[in-house]
């Protein structure tokens with residue numbers, strides 16, 4: 001009995017620290033949870049402002065401004081945030097829109113599609129299935145056989161060239177190197 005009372009007292013005497021929710025007002029909380037998450041301040045350091053804006057704030061880069069809009073190099077396009085392979089270069093085509101366009105994916109499940117009703121339009125938004133990074137939109141006016149057009153921001157993508165860079169040249173770039 002006395003033990004219970006003592007415990008009760010001790011518990012009661014603990015200061016109750018109620019902390020307000022730490023989220024700054026205006027922070028967009030995504031309803032979905034993704035298999036891979038990154039701290040936002042780490043992403044702010046690692047990504048360029050445009051890459052952060054597009055992938056984390058569902059932004060859109062200017063047409064014809066992205067580095068991969070007209071790239072024809074052979075290789076694989078990865079998610080810039082988590083590195084997941086998304087699009088093979090042989091499915092890339094020139095849509096004339098000024099953004100990289102692809103007719104198919106590396107793997108069907110690597111992209112999650114959701115309805116996007118922003119700007120008074122109904123579009124289909126595409127996100128990386130691993131980390132939830134915003135990539136771009138999906139349209140139904142692509143070339144055969146899929147008829148799909150993945151209209152993707154260059155800022156959402158990293159590129160893994162098919163030809164392995166010679167070690168002498170490797171020192172040059174390194175912007176898309178990822179540890180872990």
Ligand SMILES: [Zn+2]
Pocket residue numbers: 079080081082083084128129130131132133
């Ligand atoms: Zn990702």
